[in-house]
Structure formats: structure tokens, C-alpha cells
Amino acid sequence: MLKNYFLVALRNLVKHRFFTGINVVGLAIGMAACLLMTLFVTHELSFDRFHEKNLYRLCEVQQWEGMVAPQNVALSMFPMGPTLQAEFPEIQHYARIFSNGEVPLQYEDQRIYLPQTFWVDTTFLQLFDFELISGDRATALQRPSSVVLTEESAQKLFGGADPLGQTVVRYGNDTTTFTVTGVLKNVPAHSHLQFDGLFSVTTIAQPDWMENWGGNWVNTYLELTENTDVADLEAKFDAFLVQHMGEERAKGYTLFLQPLRDVHGGSTDITHDYHNAQKFDRSYTYVFSILALFVLVIACINFMNLSTARSATRAKEVGIRKAIGAYRTQIARQFLSESILLALAALVLAVLVVKLTLPFVNQLSERSLSLPLFSRPALLLVLLGAALLVGVLAGLYPAAFLSGFHPVKVLKGTSFTPGKKVTLRNVLVVGQFATAIFLIIGTGLAARQLRFMQERNIGFNREQVVILPLSRVANQKYDVLKQELLRHPAITEVTASNQRLGNNLHQTGVKFVGEKETREIVTSQVVVDPDYLSLYQIELVAGRNFSEAIPSDKGHAYIVNESMAKELLQDLPEAPVESLIGRQYGFGWEDTLGTIIGVAKDFNFNSLHHKIETLTIHYRTEYGFSELSMRVDAAQAQDAIQHAEATWASLVPDLPFSYSFLDEHFSHLYQSDRQVSQVIGILAGLAVFIACLGLFGLATFTAEQRTREIGIRKVLGASISAITLLLSKDFLKLVLIAFVVSAPLAWYVMQRWLEDFAYRTDLSWWVFALAGFLAFLIAGLTVSYQAIKASLANPVRTLRSE
Structure with missing residues (x-):
């Protein structure tokens, strides 16, 4: 019997090729979108799941005078790990890490460069379950002086030789x-920690580091005992800080614990998060899941709409089957068989679409997603089960509806009249287009926000700036490097700093001698050379720039931004910023203060997700620089880079040359926002396409059902435009209703999304109007094609056939 159901279903599907094709393509696109998003979501949710212990990352909330708002910070203090373990029985073990940067290693004549390495505690491999191939x-x-390499790094350095026990030179x-x-x-x-080698921190650790309460520069991970009440443990941390830092210093800190599995997807509000690979907002992950499911639901709606719309053509079939003794359940099974066959065919097409589009998806998402159907049979079974479920759910209502016809009425021709029982179908069409319009509006506003961030004047010039990372050796030769680089005409300016614009700049405490008292304030800070403001074209609103001709500028001169100037003058709001020039100012740990020599106009040194913080710029060569910046002529950029490489090779021959453009770094800051915009745009396009596919099928069927009416109207003199309007207006009304439903919801959701940006565009009315117009236009063109085709048919032939 089951075999017979599917054979009959197959014949019916082949007989009605047009509607079968629409349903298969629509379902396949919906399934493909849902499958791709499932692969992405599964990958995102798998981050750090391979670690089996009960691990948490120790984070801080910092709130100090001078900060625009409290900051959640991923960094912690060096003494915290061992001290917390000693004082709280809930904490079994700890491990700290901090960057060892790029490390050049040599074994015999072989040299390699490890891009990312960490100094780690001896307990690191006891907390984290990274797979150890060899070693204890x-x-x-x-x-001390121990190093653990990754398999790839060991292969590059040792080839096929056994690395264990070998000595390497940095x-x-x-x-x-x-x-x-x-x-x-x-x-x-799917690890948020990505590295090429681990170096034992005992190599460099000093006893006085354990007294460094207040310096935040490590990531601390804690293993808690099972069933630990995390909230209760966090509540004890305030007293812990007061005990070790004193009440005055501790008041600016609050500690909290972040589950390891939340680090990758739950850290968008955490700053100074330097070691969190492919950091992504988990809420977007869930949004993608919901939107992909919507696309699949729209495809299922198409099936339901077309199946119920075709009920008139299937009514006689149902009547005859019932007249010769078929039960309603048997007829329902027949229609469900057709639905399941459609879903299985759509699954095959969907898998093919996924295979073809995965390279593009990986490029867009910067992931390495795959669909291992044959290497993971369980996945294949899940897909088949999902296809069966989609087939049953999509076909359940049509099967119940079609199998419910009364045979006597059907055979008399009174069971179904076109135009009746369309309320649910209209609701479903409205739902389809409401979703599509919502996605179009979301895409438009997301793209507008991204363009706003790209085009906003951030207060400095980042174009055509090439960044070269500096090591300790390169720092020692910085002055010569700078002179040699400037010899090339395409390199117009060169400067250096200890941090890169676009990152969370390090913060420190400063003292300011005010009119009434000496204030202690926390500020972001960056070490620069005298040409920094000039190269980046940062404007001074008062005072002067650093000068190598003035000896006291090196280490005792400071330039603050306008936000800091306002903070320093909060007791004298009417005083001009010029009044700060010459005032005593300096770092809190220094006995001798320097002076403020300039006030820089505010500029966005971080991403536009964050407000401008207070900033102090100072010139100190003894601190060293982490990177060199050079501005190049756009027309000769390649020549400039080649000259820089040759200069590097002659002055720093032992270290490889590497460079990047600063605007690429800023582009990466908004990578996740751009990915969200692109994914929503793609899903919007798919939703519109599937909705229009269904609308096209419905319009085709409606035109077929009203063939006689159209012929009579033409004979009586109706014009093509009148007939086109007659057939189109009902569908376009549904699109208009969909816009009225979706626009307020889109406004609310996008308003909430834009709140994540400190600097954001407006919710312009024309974006909503444009989305509605596009949906109306696309739907109109879709329906009008069939309407015009029907109105151009020869009425004589139409009426003769009737």
C-alpha cells in the first residue's frame, strides 16, 4: 500500500510539472538556507566545548574618575590567580596567560616565525584539554625555558625529527x-585561544610580580569545583579586593566570572579582549537561526498555498476515490506522500546548493564550514529526518483540507467555488511578504549604519598608512629606520607608537594639580614619537605638538584630548581649554610631574561602538614602540613597500618583514557588523525570491481558474490594463497589508540594534518607504506577468475550449 501511495504521488507530481518545480525549488532554497545557517550556528556554539573541566575566565568591571562609563575588561592582575586559589576552596586551579607576541625560533640552520605565542602558567595544560601528541x-x-609547540610549528622547525628534548633559540x-x-x-x-607555541612563564616571572596589585595585563582562568554557586563566590570578591588592595584602590574594581563557553559569543561588551579569536556576538547567531527558519517556513507556506489553491483541480479526484470506497485517512496519506516526495527531492537539491555555495559562505564568514555527509552518517540521517518532518508539516494542512471534500457535492460540482476558503491562504501570503519586507528594511538600515561608520569623520586620517610591527631589536634601530624610510619620495611621513589606533588603548592613572586640589584620574594613554599627530593629521585646539628640540618634552610633556580637558576643567566649566597649558600633570606613580603642552581635538581612537574616552598622549622613547607607521603616496604604494622591505632587510636582517594597512585594521573592526548585514541581505533576497515564486504560482493558477471570465470580459471590450489590474489588485493588497504589519516591528528591532553603537545613523523614513516600494514593485511584476499573459490570450479560443 505504501509503495502504491508513492507511485501515484510520483505520477501526480510529474503530471503537474510547473507547480512541482515551484515547490521543489522553493523548498530547496529554504532548506539550503536553513542548513547553511545550521552549520554556522553549530560551529559558533561549539567553541571551547572540547574542554571538559568547569572553567571560568576572571574579568573586571572598572569604574574610575575620568572614565566615560564603566568598562568590562577581560584582563586581570598577576597575583589574583594564586591568591584566589589559596583563599577560596571553590577554586581548584588557576592558569594565567599573556601574549609573547611573534617569536622567531631557530633549530640548527632552520628558522621559523611563530605568529602568536603565549607565556603561560605551569598548570595551563592541566586546565585546558588541548590534545598533547607527545610530552607529559x-x-x-x-x-623554566620550556616550550610546547603545535604540530604544525614542530613540523616546520624539525621536519620529521623528534622535537622532544631539542634545544631551540629565540x-x-x-x-x-x-x-x-x-x-x-x-x-x-573552535577554540577562542589560538596560538602556535606555549612558553613557561617561570622563564621570566619575577617575585615582585606577585605584589603588582593594580596592574591588569594577564588573562586568568579558574577551575571551579562542581556545583559551585558562582553568584555566591562573586559576592565574596569585593572583600577580597579590599583585603589586598585597600579600600580606596579597590573601589574602582568589581570582579566577575565568565563561563569559558561564553567567552567566544558572550564578550561583545568586554573590552581589552585581545585573545578571543573570531569573537562574535551570540545574539546574532540566534538571529541567523530564526531568520533561516523563517525562510524555510516561507517555503513551506508556498507549498500549503499552492496545494490548497489547486484544490479545485483535485476535487473530482477526491470525489471519485471516496465514491469507490477510499477512506479520508487513505486520501490524506496520498497527499502526504506527495508532500514527502517533494521534500526529499528538495533535500537533494538543497544539499547540492549548499555544496556549491559553501566556499562563498566560508569567505563571507571567515570560517571553515563543511558538510561531511558521508563521513558522518548521523548527519545524513538527521537531514533525512528533517526533510520528512518538513514534508509532513508542509503537507498536513493540504492533506486534511483536500481529503475533507464530500463526494456527492464534488461530483455535482458544488463543493468548491473559486474565491472561497482563501482566508488562511491570504494570511499566509501576508506572513511571507511581511517577513521579506522586514528583512529588506533590516538590510537597508544595517547597510546605512555601516556606511555611516565608514564615512564618518573620526578625527584623524587613516588612509594610506602602512603599519610595520617593531621588535626590541627594531626599536633599537628605530631612528635609523625612520631616516632610511624617509629617503624614498613615496614615503611622506614616518612615526611610531606603542599601540594601534582602533584598539582598546591601555589605561593608567594620572595626577592633575588643579586650582583647589590634586586629582587622580584614569585615562587611556598612548606613547608616540613627535611626528605622530602630524602623520595622523590630528588637530590641536590649544597648545603645541611635541618637539625633539625641547629636552623636557621627552618624558615630561603631555597632550590630552578634549574629553580629558573637559574632565580636568569640570570645576571650571567656563574656563577655556587653553588654561590647561602649562598645568602640572603626569603619571600617578611618578614623583615629578610634567606639564600639559597641548589639547587635541577629540578623535575616535576606538571603534564607533564606543564613546570617546579621555586620552593622554606622551613621548617616551625608553618605553619602546610596538609598531611603526608610515604614510605612503597612493600612486607609488608598492614602490614604497618594496623600499621599506629592503631597508628592513639591511637593518634588521634576522627578523622577517611584515606589514599591513591601517584601513584594513579598521575594516576588520566592523567585520561582524558587515557579516550580519550581508547575511540578512542574502536571507532577505531568498525570502523575497521564495515569496515571489509562490506568488507567481498562485497568480498562474488564478489566471487558469478565471480563463472563461477573462475571455468574456475581453469580448465585452475590457482592455488589457483593466484585466491586468483585476487579476493583480487582490495580491497587491496583501503586500500592502504585509508592509503595514512589518514596518513597525522593523522600526522597533532596528532601533534596539542601533543602541549597540555609540555613534549611529538615523532611522530614516525613506528606508522603510523604499523597502515597501521594492516589495510592491517585485510582487507587482511577478503577478502582472501572468495577468498580462492571460489578458493577451485569444478570447475566441478560450471560450471555444470552455
Whole structure:
């Protein structure tokens, strides 16, 4: 019997090829979108799931005078890990990490460059379950000068030789030697910590580091006992800080624990989060899931609409089957068989679409997603089960509706009259287009916000700025490097700093001698050379720039931004910023204060998600620089880079040359926002396409049902435009209703989304109007094609056939 159901269903589907094609294509696109989003969401939710222990990251909320708003910070203090473990039985183990940066290593004649390495505690491999290929997990990092390499790094350095026990040299900066004590399997892509090597912190740790309460520069991870009440433990941290820092210093800090599995997707509000690979807002992950499901639902709605719309053509079939003894359940099974066959065919097409589009999706998402159907049979079973479920759900209502016809009425021709029982179908069409219009509005406003961020005047010029990372050796030769680089005519300016614009700049405490009292304030700060403001074209509103001709400028002169100037003058709001020039100012730990020599106009040194914080700029060569910036002539950029590479090779031959453009760095700041905009745009396009596909099918069927009416109207003199309007107006009314439904919801959702940006565009009315117009136009063109085709038919032939 089951075989017979499917054979009859297959014949019916082949007989009605047009509607079958519309349903298969629509369902396939919906399934493909849902499958792609499932792959992405599964990848995102898999981050750090391979670690089995009960791990948390220790974070801080910092709130100090001079800060625009409290900041959640991923960094913590060096003494916190061991001290917390000693004082709280809920904390079993701890591990700290901090960046060791790019490390050049040499083994015999082979040299490699490790792009990302960490200094880590000896307990690192006991907390984290990174797979160790060789070595002892318990002792690999215990001794000073120990290094654990990833499999890829070891292969590059040693080839096929056994790395364990071999001595490698960190060349370039010094001649420090390390012993390879372990090899890790390459770090999984779904780990928020990405590295090429781990160095034991016992190599460099100093006893006085344990007294450094107040310096935040490490990431601390804690293993808690099972069933620990995290909220109760966090409540004890305030007293802990007061005990070790004193009440006055501790009042600016609050500690909180972040579950390891939330670090990747739940850290968008956490700053100074330097070691969080592919950081992504988990709320977007859930939004993608919901939107992809909407696209699939729209495809299912198409099936329901077309199936019920075709009920008149299937009514006689149902009547005859019932007249010869078929039960309603048997007829319902027949229609469900057709639905399931459609879903299975759509699944095959959807898998093909996913395979073809995965490279584009990976490029867009910067992930390495795959669809391992045959290597993971369970996935294939899940897809087949999902297709069966979609087939049953999509066909359930049509099956119940069609199988419910009364045979006597059907055979008399009184069971179904075109135009009746269309309320649900109209509601479903409205739902389809309301979703599509919502996505169009979301895409338009997201694109507008991104363009706003790209085009906003951020207060400095980041175009045609090339960044070269500086090591300790390169710092020692910075002055010569600068002179040699400036010899090339395409390199117009060169400067250096210890941090990059577009990042969370480090913060520190400063003292300011005011009119009535000496104030202590926390400020972001950056170390620069005298040409920094000139190269980045940062405007001074008062005072002067640094000068190498004035010895006191080196280490005792400060330039503050307007936000800091307002903070310093809060007791004298009417005083001009010029009154700050010459006032005593300097870092809180120094006995001798310097002076403020200038006030810079506010500029967005961080992304536009954040408001401009107070900033102090100072000139100190003894602190060293982390990168060199050079402005190049756009027409000769390649020549300038080649000259820079040659200069580097002659002055710093032991270290590889690398560079990047600053505008690429700023583009990366908004990568997740851009990805969200693009994904929503793609889903909007798919939703519109599927909705129009269904609308096209409904319009075709409606035109077929009203063939006789159209012929009579033409004979009586009706024009083509009148007939086109007659057939189109009901559908266009539904689109108009969909716009009225979706526009307020889109306004509310996008208003909430824009609240994540400190600087944002307006919710312009024309974006909503344009979205409605586009939906109306696309739907109108879709329906009008069939309407015009029907109105152009020869009425004589139409009426003769009737």
C-alpha cells in the first residue's frame, strides 16, 4: 500500500510539472538556507566545548574618575590567580596567560616565525584539554625555558625529527634558548585561544610580580569545583579586593566570572579582549537561526498555498476515490506522500546548493564550514529526518483540507467555488511578504549604519598608512629606520607608537594639580614619537605638538584630548581649554610631574561602538614602540613597500618583514557588523525570491481558474490594463497589508540594534518607504506577468475550449 501511495504521488507530481518545480525549488532554497545557517550556528556554539573541566575566565568591571562609563575588561592582575586559589576552596586551579607576541625560533640552520605565542602558567595544560601528541601534560611547562609547540610549528622547525628534548633559540631579540617539552595537536578552529607555541612563564616571572596589585595585563582562568554557586563566590570578591588592595584602590574594581563557553559569543561588551579569536556576538547567531527558519517556513507556506489553491483541480479526484470506497485517512496519506516526495527531492537539491555555495559562505564568514555527509552518517540521517518532518508539516494542512471534500457535492460540482476558503491562504501570503519586507528594511538600515561608520569623520586620517610591527631589536634601530624610510619620495611621513589606533588603548592613572586640589584620574594613554599627530593629521585646539628640540618634552610633556580637558576643567566649566597649558600633570606613580603642552581635538581612537574616552598622549622613547607607521603616496604604494622591505632587510636582517594597512585594521573592526548585514541581505533576497515564486504560482493558477471570465470580459471590450489590474489588485493588497504589519516591528528591532553603537545613523523614513516600494514593485511584476499573459490570450479560443 505504501509503495502504491508513492507511485501515484510520483505520477501526480510529474503530471503537474510547473507547480512541482515551484515547490521543489522553493523548498530547496529554504532548506539550503536553513542548513547553511545550521552549520554556522553549530560551529559558533561549539567553541571551547572540547574542554571538559568547569572553567571560568576572571574579568573586571572598572569604574574610575575620568572614565566615560564603566568598562568590562577581560584582563586581570598577576597575583589574583594564586591568591584566589589559596583563599577560596571553590577554586581548584588557576592558569594565567599573556601574549609573547611573534617569536622567531631557530633549530640548527632552520628558522621559523611563530605568529602568536603565549607565556603561560605551569598548570595551563592541566586546565585546558588541548590534545598533547607527545610530552607529559603534568610536567611539560614546569621548568623554566620550556616550550610546547603545535604540530604544525614542530613540523616546520624539525621536519620529521623528534622535537622532544631539542634545544631551540629565540633569535633576533636575544639568544635565549628553550627546550621543547611537548607537541600539541594543532589548535582546533573552535577554540577562542589560538596560538602556535606555549612558553613557561617561570622563564621570566619575577617575585615582585606577585605584589603588582593594580596592574591588569594577564588573562586568568579558574577551575571551579562542581556545583559551585558562582553568584555566591562573586559576592565574596569585593572583600577580597579590599583585603589586598585597600579600600580606596579597590573601589574602582568589581570582579566577575565568565563561563569559558561564553567567552567566544558572550564578550561583545568586554573590552581589552585581545585573545578571543573570531569573537562574535551570540545574539546574532540566534538571529541567523530564526531568520533561516523563517525562510524555510516561507517555503513551506508556498507549498500549503499552492496545494490548497489547486484544490479545485483535485476535487473530482477526491470525489471519485471516496465514491469507490477510499477512506479520508487513505486520501490524506496520498497527499502526504506527495508532500514527502517533494521534500526529499528538495533535500537533494538543497544539499547540492549548499555544496556549491559553501566556499562563498566560508569567505563571507571567515570560517571553515563543511558538510561531511558521508563521513558522518548521523548527519545524513538527521537531514533525512528533517526533510520528512518538513514534508509532513508542509503537507498536513493540504492533506486534511483536500481529503475533507464530500463526494456527492464534488461530483455535482458544488463543493468548491473559486474565491472561497482563501482566508488562511491570504494570511499566509501576508506572513511571507511581511517577513521579506522586514528583512529588506533590516538590510537597508544595517547597510546605512555601516556606511555611516565608514564615512564618518573620526578625527584623524587613516588612509594610506602602512603599519610595520617593531621588535626590541627594531626599536633599537628605530631612528635609523625612520631616516632610511624617509629617503624614498613615496614615503611622506614616518612615526611610531606603542599601540594601534582602533584598539582598546591601555589605561593608567594620572595626577592633575588643579586650582583647589590634586586629582587622580584614569585615562587611556598612548606613547608616540613627535611626528605622530602630524602623520595622523590630528588637530590641536590649544597648545603645541611635541618637539625633539625641547629636552623636557621627552618624558615630561603631555597632550590630552578634549574629553580629558573637559574632565580636568569640570570645576571650571567656563574656563577655556587653553588654561590647561602649562598645568602640572603626569603619571600617578611618578614623583615629578610634567606639564600639559597641548589639547587635541577629540578623535575616535576606538571603534564607533564606543564613546570617546579621555586620552593622554606622551613621548617616551625608553618605553619602546610596538609598531611603526608610515604614510605612503597612493600612486607609488608598492614602490614604497618594496623600499621599506629592503631597508628592513639591511637593518634588521634576522627578523622577517611584515606589514599591513591601517584601513584594513579598521575594516576588520566592523567585520561582524558587515557579516550580519550581508547575511540578512542574502536571507532577505531568498525570502523575497521564495515569496515571489509562490506568488507567481498562485497568480498562474488564478489566471487558469478565471480563463472563461477573462475571455468574456475581453469580448465585452475590457482592455488589457483593466484585466491586468483585476487579476493583480487582490495580491497587491496583501503586500500592502504585509508592509503595514512589518514596518513597525522593523522600526522597533532596528532601533534596539542601533543602541549597540555609540555613534549611529538615523532611522530614516525613506528606508522603510523604499523597502515597501521594492516589495510592491517585485510582487507587482511577478503577478502582472501572468495577468498580462492571460489578458493577451485569444478570447475566441478560450471560450471555444470552455
